[in-house]
Amino acid sequence: MSCLKLGDELQRLREVKKMSREELAQLMNVSRQAVYKWENNKGYPDIQNLLKLSEIYETTIDDLIKSDSTFQGNLNTNEDEKKDEDEILHSGFYIGIGIIFLGIFLGLILGNLIISTALNIVGTLIICFYKDILKLFRDIKKDFNEQ
Structure with a gap:
């Protein structure tokens, strides 16, 4: 064989x-x-x-x-993907929560609802799409390196 x-x-x-x-x-x-x-x-x-x-x-x-x-x-790819899926609280979760709290804090300090809302939306998107964002950046980097 x-x-x-x-x-x-x-x-x-x-x-x-x-x-x-x-x-x-x-x-x-x-x-x-x-x-x-x-x-x-x-x-x-x-x-x-x-x-x-x-x-x-x-x-x-x-x-x-x-x-x-x-x-x-x-x-190997499938096992890596399963391991990623099993990881509920990935680093993107913590980054997103940090940005949400920053938005709340800045909103309270500055009294600016627009900044607070924008940062809350950005934080939520990071929590939800962190792995996709990372994959996008890896693909961009790979394409850039190939050129």
Whole structure:
């Protein structure tokens, strides 16, 4: 399995077991089209299906995916995204709260409702869209560095 993609390995293992796509799909409780997509590198099985496949093919998940760097990259990206989503109070939350309090404080000190309202809106937007703002700045920086 030197330079194979995951799909190529899945197809090879299915053929070694002398199974049709239909038979595998029934065993896996998925559609035949799902098996087709996996074997033609048009999609990847999720972790539960990888576990089932490794049992059916009597191999390890590591053996299935270790040569497919694209799949490994997708796994790492998905795990990073999940970790970010699990983090409820990210730094953007604290920055946004700080800006909101600054707006309230300046509004009270200066008696200017416009400044207070503007900073409250900015703080709320930062809380809600912090990750998107960071991604935007990273993309801009990446584009700038490529030019």
